[in-house]
Amino acid sequence: MKMRVPDALHCVLALLFLWMAMVQASGPQRSRAANATAPSAATLAACPKGCGDLRFEYPFGVGGGCFRQPDFELICDHHDKTMPPRLFLHDGTTEVIDDIITPGFGSYNHYQDVDIQFSHVITLKPGLNEYTVPWKAPGRSFSLDTAYFNITGCDFDIYQLDRDLNTGQRLCTVRCPNEQITDLMARESCNGTGCCSIMMEGSDFELKFIRHGVEKDQPPRHKRSTLWNRINVTSWHFGLTWTIADESSCSAALDNMTNYACVSCHSVCMPNNLRSIIGYMCACDEGYAGNAYITDGCHRDKGYNPVQQKSNCTRNCGNISVPFPFGLEEGCFARESFHLKCTDMTSSTLQFGYEGGDRQYITYISISEGHVGFEYTSNYMEPFFRSLVDNEPNLYRGLGQSASVQWAVANLTCQEARLNSSGYACVSVNSICLGVSSTNEYRNVYIGYRCMCKDGFQGNPYIPSGCEDIDECETPGICKGVCHNTIGSHNCTACPRKTEYDFLAMKCTSTKRQSLLLGIVIGLSVGFGILLLIIIAIFLIRRWKLDIKKQLRRKYFKKNQGLLLEQLISSDENASDKTKIFSLAELQKATNNFDHTRIVGRGGHGMVYKGILSDQRVVAIKKSKVTAQIEISQFINEVAILSQINQRNIVKLFGCCLETEVPLLVYDFIPNGSLFGVLHNPNNNSSLSWDDCLRIAIEAAGALSYLHSAASVSIFHRDVKSTNILLDGNYTTKVSDFGASRLVPIDQTHVMTNIQGTFGYLDPEYYHTGILNEKSDVYSFGTVLVELLLRKEPIFTTDSGLKQNLSNYFLWEIREKPLAEIVAAQVLKEATKEEISGVACVAEICLRLRGEERPTMKQVEMKLQHLRLERLRMCELAAKDEDIQPLSTVQSQVGHRSLATAARKVGSSNSSSERSQNCYSLEQEFMSSATLPR
Numbered sequence: 017m018k019m020r021v022p023d024a025l026h027c028v029l030a031l032l033f034l035w036m037a038m039v040q041a042s043g044p045q046r047s048r049a050a051n052a053t054a055p056s057a058a059t060l061a062a063c064p065k066g067c068g069d070l071r072f073e074y075p076f077g078v079g080g081g082c083f084r085q086p087d088f089e090l091i092c093d094h095h096d097k098t099m100p101p102r103l104f105l106h107d108g109t110t111e112v113i114d115d116i117i118t119p120g121f122g123s124y125n126h127y128q129d130v131d132i133q134f135s136h137v138i139t140l141k142p143g144l145n146e147y148t149v150p151w152k153a154p155g156r157s158f159s160l161d162t163a164y165f166n167i168t169g170c171d172f173d174i175y176q177l178d179r180d181l182n183t184g185q186r187l188c189t190v191r192c193p194n195e196q197i198t199d200l201m202a203r204e205s206c207n208g209t210g211c212c213s214i215m216m217e218g219s220d221f222e223l224k225f226i227r228h229g230v231e232k233d234q235p236p237r238h239k240r241s242t243l244w245n246r247i248n249v250t251s252w253h254f255g256l257t258w259t260i261a262d263e264s265s266c267s268a269a270l271d272n273m274t275n276y277a278c279v280s281c282h283s284v285c286m287p288n289n290l291r292s293i294i295g296y297m298c299a300c301d302e303g304y305a306g307n308a309y310i311t312d313g314c315h316r317d318k319g320y321n322p323v324q325q326k327s328n329c330t331r332n333c334g335n336i337s338v339p340f341p342f343g344l345e346e347g348c349f350a351r352e353s354f355h356l357k358c359t360d361m362t363s364s365t366l367q368f369g370y371e372g373g374d375r376q377y378i379t380y381i382s383i384s385e386g387h388v389g390f391e392y393t394s395n396y397m398e399p400f401f402r403s404l405v406d407n408e409p410n411l412y413r414g415l416g417q418s419a420s421v422q423w424a425v426a427n428l429t430c431q432e433a434r435l436n437s438s439g440y441a442c443v444s445v446n447s448i449c450l451g452v453s454s455t456n457e458y459r460n461v462y463i464g465y466r467c468m469c470k471d472g473f474q475g476n477p478y479i480p481s482g483c484e485d486i487d488e489c490e491t492p493g494i495c496k497g498v499c500h501n502t503i504g505s506h507n508c509t510a511c512p513r514k515t516e517y518d519f520l521a522m523k524c525t526s527t528k529r530q531s532l533l534l535g536i537v538i539g540l541s542v543g544f545g546i547l548l549l550i551i552i553a554i555f556l557i558r559r560w561k562l563d564i565k566k567q568l569r570r571k572y573f574k575k576n577q578g579l580l581l582e583q584l585i586s587s588d589e590n591a592s593d594k595t596k597i598f599s600l601a602e603l604q605k606a607t608n609n610f611d612h613t614r615i616v617g618r619g620g621h622g623m624v625y626k627g628i629l630s631d632q633r634v635v636a637i638k639k640s641k642v643t644a645q646i647e648i649s650q651f652i653n654e655v656a657i658l659s660q661i662n663q664r665n666i667v668k669l670f671g672c673c674l675e676t677e678v679p680l681l682v683y684d685f686i687p688n689g690s691l692f693g694v695l696h697n698p699n700n701n702s703s704l705s706w707d708d709c710l711r712i713a714i715e716a717a718g719a720l721s722y723l724h725s726a727a728s729v730s731i732f733h734r735d736v737k738s739t740n741i742l743l744d745g746n747y748t749t750k751v752s753d754f755g756a757s758r759l760v761p762i763d764q765t766h767v768m769t770n771i772q773g774t775f776g777y778l779d780p781e782y783y784h785t786g787i788l789n790e791k792s793d794v795y796s797f798g799t800v801l802v803e804l805l806l807r808k809e810p811i812f813t814t815d816s817g818l819k820q821n822l823s824n825y826f827l828w829e830i831r832e833k834p835l836a837e838i839v840a841a842q843v844l845k846e847a848t849k850e851e852i853s854g855v856a857c858v859a860e861i862c863l864r865l866r867g868e869e870r871p872t873m874k875q876v877e878m879k880l881q882h883l884r885l886e887r888l889r890m891c892e893l894a895a896k897d898e899d900i901q902p903l904s905t906v907q908s909q910v911g912h913r914s915l916a917t918a919a920r921k922v923g924s925s926n927s928s929s930e931r932s933q934n935c936y937s938l939e940q941e942f943m944s945s946a947t948l949p950r
């Protein structure tokens with residue numbers, strides 16, 4: 017804690033004290049007082065400042081009037097001219113071995129000490145085993161701080177005596193185990209062998225040496241080194257603290273200021289509270305350095321020397337630049353704090369020049385920011401908290417851990433600095449002074465001032481003309497017009513006439529070019545933007561479409577499969593095994609993506625494509641016209657029906673695809689097309705013989721009969737027509753197109769449905785009532801039989817150009833005309849009369865308006881079968897008559913022969929009544945069998 021008198025009051029008191037001293041000079045006790053005039057630089061001007069290499073300051077001094085009180089008188093002994101002079105305290109024996117100077121700036125732990133040398137050699141006397149060495153402080157003003165001794169000798173104990181208590185404390189023991197040991201060897205380690213180290217502290221002391229043993233134990237004298245002859249007590253550090261002991265403490269001193277020692281302005285009284293030492297000390301206040309014991313002894317920092325710069329200074333250390341006020345060589349830096357060392361040019365090793373400066377490496381020096389960057393060389397982490405250089409203020413501050421510190425050029429305010437123009441650092445024109453303070457964790461500390469170039473200037477403000485104008489106009493885009501650099505600034509004017517500021521070129525350009533350029537740029541960027549947007553949009557739409565397609569496929573699959581499975585499970589568990597589910601991709605590949613050249617037919621419910629599967633199977637793929645849910649159910653229906661049917665005259669279903677809205681159906685491909693195509697194609701007439709016709713009719717009837725009764729559930733085809741009767745390579749019948757078919761439980765004879773079917777084949781009863789039963793198929797089949805007989809289309813154009821329904825025409829004509837006139841010429845040629853009338857009869861009954869009157873398909877099949885058997889039997893008989901011939905030619909010959917006979921027969925008995933009679937009996941036959949259970 018410092019005791020402080022307010023500066024102004026303090027200085028007033030000092031002056032008052034001076035005045036009092038002058039007044040008292042005339043009094044009787046003036047002798048001492050008269051000589052005790054306040055010391056100042058002027059009154060001490062004649063006093064010596066040093067002795068040899070050693071320096072000292074007031075209150076110490078050599079010679080009268082140069083020291084404050086007798087304790088502080090020094091004696092400079094240079095009577096031996098061959099030796100350097102030696103300095104002693106007033107007692108003439110205590111040698112001073114270091115400078116006695118007042119502490120500099122920022123001395124936090126303020127202490128005042130005198131380093132002295134103590135040496136005492138005891139010459140041992142035979143028979144005398146106890147020796148003492150006392151030490152007393154040389155005057156009231158002094159006390160022991162610390163003292164370290166290395167004591168050499170042989171075989172003794174060292175005690176510290178306490179006279180008051182009359183006790184001793186053993187400090188150490190010195191032994192000499194062998195006689196060759198020398199003074200030098202012992203001193204080297206000083207570990208108890210021939211030497212011993214002790215430390216004394218705080219007050220006067222007395223050492224006692226007690227030798228061991230007796231003469232006879234010791235080596236013979238002539239063999240001993242000098243170590244055995246004496247005890248050498250020599251200090252290697254001996255510090256004395258000195259105080260002003262006139263008063264016991266600062267408070268006492270301030271109470272009676274007649275003899276107050278701290279006479280300088282900006283001085284403070286410092287109690288020595290380290291130990292219980294009487295007296296007080298004087299020190300300069302913070303921010304001041306110098307001698308507080310003399311008037312105006314405390315001064316502000318005056319260490320900056322702005323002009324001390326040689327011409328050929330090294331200004332860099334490797335790649336770190338070292339600008340003034342920093343410097344490497346003597347005469348190149350402005351003050352000792354800025355003295356740096358470049359220890360290695362090549363590796364840019366730059367360090368502070370003071371003692372201990374090798375704890376940091378300097379990494380950069382910034383003049384404009386006022387920073388010095390550094391790195392630690394060791395773990396030493398707390399730099400710059402005290403003055404780094406003797407008598408220099410602490411000009412570097414920063415937090416312990418940060419890698420840079422702020423620096424100031426002098427511990428002065430800008431105002432103070434400007435007063436002393438010769439020590440003012442900001443020498444460049446256009447430079448300014450700037451206060452630097454640092455905030456550490458405790459408080460804001462003012463470090464001092466530094467210099468900076470004014471705004472608009474750059475460079476080094478510490479050298480004359482160091483701050484140079486910045487040409488702002490070189491900064492691109494600083495003006496939105498024409499830039500004019502001025503000293504320290506710049507100004508902007510608008511672009512000249514007919515020019516405009518071009519933001520791209522960052523200068524004025526002619527309006528035309530500018531707008532053209534701008535136009536091009538805008539055009540291009542807009543164009544590119546739009547293009548990009550379009551590309552992105554297309555991409556997104558494609559993705560979106562693909563996604564939608566995928567989703568749809570998944571949705572359809574789900575929906576369709578659900579329906580399908582429902583159907584299949586309700587009918588037959590095994591059915592699904594036979595039916596394969598194709599993927600859309602597979603079918604797309606098989607049909608060359610549903611190419612229109614692959615279309616082989618347009619059914620009532622959609623397109624039929626020819627496809628080749630990957631296993632080389634040729635298939636027909638039926639693709640519906642997407643219309644309504646009813647269509648889907650028809651397809652599903654068809655799958656369900658066909659998947660459980662295995663009849664040689666019914667087209668085989670391979671599988672289906674469920675990934676489209678309406679499932680695709682995959683059939684066996686039937687190469688020869690439909691019966692309709694073969695019958696009514698004008699280009700290939702007579703390709704079908706009567707025999708084939710009869711067989712086809714039988715096969716078709718068999719298939720339908722199978723559907724109606726043989727399968728586990730009744731299936732009504734609902735769309736029996738010649739286009740749905742297909743012919744394979746061998747002209748074997750394959751009934752197809754089950755889209756409209758209905759499954760009917762076997763015990764149910766009819767169902768109500770929406771009317772479906774094809775005109776020309778449609779059962780009129782079903783058409784009127786909407787009640788569907790198996791006889792609807794029978795009606796349609798009757799029309800097919802008529803087609804076979806007449807070789808006319810179900811709706812045909814008569815010679816008179818009228819459109820006519822074939823079945824109506826047939827029924828009408830047979831009442832009016834003999835059959836021979838109605839049936840086609842080819843039939844007339846090939847069939848017998850019985851066959852013609854038989855088939856016509858079946859057709860007629862099938863076409864009865866009332867369903868009940870129609871035969872079942874089974875009956876139709878059997879009747880036709882019967883007719884054919886008759887025919888085959890006749891052929892066999894004919895064959896027996898003739899030579900053995902291949903069957904086919906026989907058949908055709910039979911055909912030709914029977915044609916002639918048939919013609920005759922038809923010709924001879926062509927009355928309709930006769931035929932009606934025949935038909936009636938057939939009808940009777942059907943009716944009787946119809947009552948039998950199926």
Ligand SMILES: *[C@@H]1O[C@H](CO)[C@@H](O)[C@H](O)[C@H]1NC(C)=O
Nearest residue numbers: 046047048049050051052081
């Ligand atoms: C006081 O100082 C003067 C010279 O400044 C000297 O002549 C005188 O002897 C001194 N008086 C005493 C008592 O020391």
Ligand SMILES: *[C@@H]1O[C@H](CO)[C@@H](O)[C@H](O)[C@H]1NC(C)=O
Nearest residue numbers: 201202204205206207208209
């Ligand atoms: C002291 O140092 C000497 C060498 O100077 C060595 O021989 C001796 O062993 C050391 N003694 C002890 C106690 O360490």
Ligand SMILES: *[C@@H]1O[C@H](CO)[C@@H](O)[C@H](O)[C@H]1NC(C)=O
Nearest residue numbers: 135137199203246248249250
């Ligand atoms: C005592 O020790 C000191 C320090 O080593 C030395 O300088 C001095 O000469 C020694 N004195 C004697 C008499 O040996």
Ligand SMILES: *[C@@H]1O[C@H](CO)[C@@H](O)[C@H](O)[C@H]1NC(C)=O
Nearest residue numbers: 165166203204205206213252
């Ligand atoms: C005194 O002894 C210590 C070892 O205890 C040694 O470091 C030091 O250098 C010695 N001093 C002198 C002056 O011999």
Ligand SMILES: *[C@@H]1O[C@H](CO)[C@@H](O)[C@H](O)[C@H]1NC(C)=O
Nearest residue numbers: 262263271272273274275276
């Ligand atoms: C002040 O100190 C001086 C000597 O230093 C002494 O003569 C004087 O009596 C003291 N005055 C008081 C009031 O204690």
Ligand SMILES: *[C@@H]1O[C@H](CO)[C@@H](O)[C@H](O)[C@H]1NC(C)=O
Nearest residue numbers: 326327328329330345346347
């Ligand atoms: C700088 O110049 C002085 C003389 O002007 C010379 O003595 C000194 O050696 C030079 N120093 C360097 C580093 O060149």
